[in-house]
Amino acid sequence: MVKPGEAGPANSVAELAAELARLTTRPWTLMEVCGGQTHAIVRWGLDQLLPPGMRLLHGPGCPVCVTPAATIDGALELARRPEVILCSYGDMLRVPGSDPAGGDNLLEVRAAGGDIRLLTSPLQALELARSEPRRQVVFLAVGFETTAPATALLARQALELGIGNLSLLVAHVRVVPAMAALLAGDDKQVQGFLAAGHVAAVMGTEELEHLVAQRRVPVVVSGFEPLDLMRGLLACVHQLEAGEARLQNAYGAVVRPQGNPAARRLLMEVFEPCDQHWRGLGLLAGGGLALRGRYHDLDARRRFVMPASSPPPAPTGSWSSATAADGSSDRSDPVFVAAREAASGQAPEVACIAGAVLRGAARPSDCAAFGSACTPEHPLGAPMVSSEGACAAYYRYRR
Amino acid sequence: MSERIRLGHGGGGTLMQALIDREFRRLYADPKQLLQDAACLDLPHGRLAFTTDSYVVQPLVFEGGDIGRLAVCGTANDLAMVGARPRHLSLGLILEEGLELALLRRLVTSIAASARECGVTIVTGDTKVVERGKGDGIFVNTSGIGLLESPQPIGPAAIRSGDKLLVSGDLGRHGVAILAARHGLDLQPPLASDCAPLWPLVQRLLAAGVRLHALRDLTRGGLASALQELSTAANLELQVEESAIPVLPAVARCCDLLGFEPLHLANEGRCLLVVPAADRQAALALLEPLGGAWIGAVGGPGQRVLLRTPFGSERLLVPLSGELLPRIC
Numbered sequence A: 001m002v003k004p005g006e007a008g009p010a011n012s013v014a015e016l017a018a019e020l021a022r023l024t025t026r027p028w029t030l031m032e033v034c035g036g037q038t039h040a041i042v043r044w045g046l047d048q049l050l051p052p053g054m055r056l057l058h059g060p061g062c063p064v065c066v067t068p069a070a071t072i073d074g075a076l077e078l079a080r081r082p083e084v085i086l087c088s089y090g091d092m093l094r095v096p097g098s099d100p101a102g103g104d105n106l107l108e109v110r111a112a113g114g115d116i117r118l119l120t121s122p123l124q125a126l127e128l129a130r131s132e133p134r135r136q137v138v139f140l141a142v143g144f145e146t147t148a149p150a151t152a153l154l155a156r157q158a159l160e161l162g163i164g165n166l167s168l169l170v171a172h173v174r175v176v177p178a179m180a181a182l183l184a185g186d187d188k189q190v191q192g193f194l195a196a197g198h199v200a201a202v203m204g205t206e207e208l209e210h211l212v213a214q215r216r217v218p219v220v221v222s223g224f225e226p227l228d229l230m231r232g233l234l235a236c237v238h239q240l241e242a243g244e245a246r247l248q249n250a251y252g253a254v255v256r257p258q259g260n261p262a263a264r265r266l267l268m269e270v271f272e273p274c275d276q277h278w279r280g281l282g283l284l285a286g287g288g289l290a291l292r293g294r295y296h297d298l299d300a301r302r303r304f305v306m307p308a309s310s311p312p313p314a315p316t317g318s319w320s321s322a323t324a325a326d327g328s329s330d331r332s333d334p335v336f337v338a339a340r341e342a343a344s345g346q347a348p349e350v351a352c353i354a355g356a357v358l359r360g361a362a363r364p365s366d367c368a369a370f371g372s373a374c375t376p377e378h379p380l381g382a383p384m385v386s387s388e389g390a391c392a393a394y395y396r397y398r399r
Numbered sequence B: 001m002s003e004r005i006r007l008g009h010g011g012g013g014t015l016m017q018a019l020i021d022r023e024f025r026r027l028y029a030d031p032k033q034l035l036q037d038a039a040c041l042d043l044p045h046g047r048l049a050f051t052t053d054s055y056v057v058q059p060l061v062f063e064g065g066d067i068g069r070l071a072v073c074g075t076a077n078d079l080a081m082v083g084a085r086p087r088h089l090s091l092g093l094i095l096e097e098g099l100e101l102a103l104l105r106r107l108v109t110s111i112a113a114s115a116r117e118c119g120v121t122i123v124t125g126d127t128k129v130v131e132r133g134k135g136d137g138i139f140v141n142t143s144g145i146g147l148l149e150s151p152q153p154i155g156p157a158a159i160r161s162g163d164k165l166l167v168s169g170d171l172g173r174h175g176v177a178i179l180a181a182r183h184g185l186d187l188q189p190p191l192a193s194d195c196a197p198l199w200p201l202v203q204r205l206l207a208a209g210v211r212l213h214a215l216r217d218l219t220r221g222g223l224a225s226a227l228q229e230l231s232t233a234a235n236l237e238l239q240v241e242e243s244a245i246p247v248l249p250a251v252a253r254c255c256d257l258l259g260f261e262p263l264h265l266a267n268e269g270r271c272l273l274v275v276p277a278a279d280r281q282a283a284l285a286l287l288e289p290l291g292g293a294w295i296g297a298v299g300g301p302g303q304r305v306l307l308r309t310p311f312g313s314e315r316l317l318v319p320l321s322g323e324l325l326p327r328i329c
Helices: A010-023 A035-043 A069-079 A090-094 A106-111 A123-131 A148-161 A175-184 A197-203 A206-215 A226-241 A261-270 A293-298 A334-343 A354-358 A390-397 B014-027 B031-035 B067-080 B101-118 B173-182 B199-207 B222-234 B249-258 B277-290
Strands: A029-034 A055-061 A084-088 A115-118 A136-143 A166-172 A192-196 A219-222 A247-249 A271-278 A282-291 B048-055 B084-096 B121-130 B138-148 B164-167 B214-217 B236-241 B271-275 B293-301 B305-308 B314-316
Touching: A010 A226, A029 A035, A029 A175, A029 A197, A029 A226, A035 A055, A035 A192, A035 A226, A035 A390, A055 A175, A069 A084, A069 A106, A069 A136, A069 A166, A084 A090, A084 A123, A090 A106, A090 A115, A106 A115, A123 A136, A123 A148, A123 A166, A136 A148, A148 A166, A148 A261, A148 A293, A166 A282, A166 A293, A175 A192, A175 A206, A175 A282, A192 A197, A192 A226, A197 A206, A197 A219, A197 A261, A206 A219, A206 A247, A219 A226, A226 A247, A261 A271, A282 A293, A354 A390, A390 B314, B014 B031, B014 B101, B014 B121, B048 B067, B067 B084, B067 B101, B067 B138, B067 B199, B067 B214, B084 B101, B084 B199, B101 B121, B164 B277, B173 B249, B199 B277, B214 B222, B222 B236, B222 B271, B222 B305, B271 B277, B277 B293
Parallel strands: A029 A055, A029 A192, A084 A115, A084 A136, A136 A166, A192 A219, A219 A247, B084 B121, B236 B305
Antiparallel strands: A271 A282, B048 B138, B084 B138, B164 B271, B164 B293, B214 B271, B236 B293, B305 B314
């Protein structure tokens, strides 16, 4: 019998917090990139253990949160068709489409008769397609480089087996271009990153090395347990205090420099980088993944006549485009527009600042709608929906 | 082909009579009750507790239990939570056309065994059959009558600042067993549901003179929901020590994997107890051999549940909202 808290020895976390306090001479601002890290920090109250003045910004590393509204609209549209079985991961079901106050999401479509299935593994979509030969099975594929290899495996098997009634609505995103965009903006505040350990476990550290070399910012690959996160923060502050900017792997038990070569090969065989809209961050060069040419038959955007807002993405080709991101703000994102209008005084009835939260420019608790107009039951923005979203973390642990 | 439930089994004719005779008669201690429209009960004078609950769980059979055992224990436990000894149950069954008789038989056997374990008799029942696609195999409703044996009322109104919070065993096992079955997770070794009667424990606590201020069985919504409900009802802040809450490592790992909190998962044989500080040791003497533990205390006025992490930081413990959904990465 163990208690849940015994996962990380309490005294070691306390020791690391004390060392951090001894070491810190300036009010550093760090960002944890991954939503899983954000949740762990808020869940364990680690930010309450940091030296005064040190700030943690919560990064955009929640794939559900950054999936553009147009993709959700496309999924909603497909799910309403009687011939379609739309499948995805559970978190996607409550993400609002382009009308954040309209309450339109996959759960609503399901309640109205749409056939929407929850998957825990993409390969379940293959089984579904085989058992329902008269239906069109569409897999809404979301996630970072962590889940993309599993989607790639699904695509490869579907092609090999000649499954004609399966297609993919791909919304996979790449994390390093987003980190680059956060450093390129005018309002950049981030002085050091805790990079997402799970993404690095797949992709290795090469992309991050490029980022560090070009942007001169400390990046520490970190895990997700309290002790991992405290070690990551300590390593990052060590570098900042010493005026260094290096890539450091504080999650060496899991992350190897070359990543997972088999998963990378699979990923690169099926996908190529493309420009991708991120909610809150705008159009990121190389920020997403698109199916390569020989997989185009599996692309739901090509198979179905879709709304004009979700055309097939244009490939950008290069896997090392980490620094090519333009970081331009997404003026067409309704969530972002609502936030801008709110900021300029022409507030719509309910203002959601999801865009600012995703850029680390605001905290969930800074939002007027937080906890009142916006709750997990009635989310206005995706960060309130996803189990990885920063707003959901704040709602769950510190209202 | 195996025997299955047909629409005619619910028609009120000879087919239905045969089903009752063959499958359900054995549930009744006094088969004469099957011939009556209502049960006539001989209960000692005293105050009664009465409750009802419906059961729609999927899958119908899971590791450590099934819908039949759940329907008996669940309703008996609701009675135990107000300090009542469960005595009699009704049993309403809604069967879907096509249900395999072998499965029904298995569930009836489980209902009979669970009723014996809970010390209840089934005294009245009803069977309906709905068309294929209109049910989910079987739905069960049970109502229960119990005799109040607690010397004072048990409920949120009795909770006082300074009371202690205890749980009767490790948390989250039923929830994990169901989730694993529903999502096709092949846990090795499998985790069994904690589905079990709670009255034997309550009875022993009462016999030991423990003053039970409040009891809550930790079903849907788990410990988090139960604590918040009690806090709101009593208008008292509850303070919980995270490291004191018993959770099996396998449950914690499974939750990690799926993105759930053990404190949100359902239990079917676990309860939260609120007792005066002076009775803490007497209660723990009975609870600890079952895996139970002290987990916290009742604070001053307020309507929130504060959880202290093992690192000394604090956060809110709030009920889960909506449906339990798996996370994606």
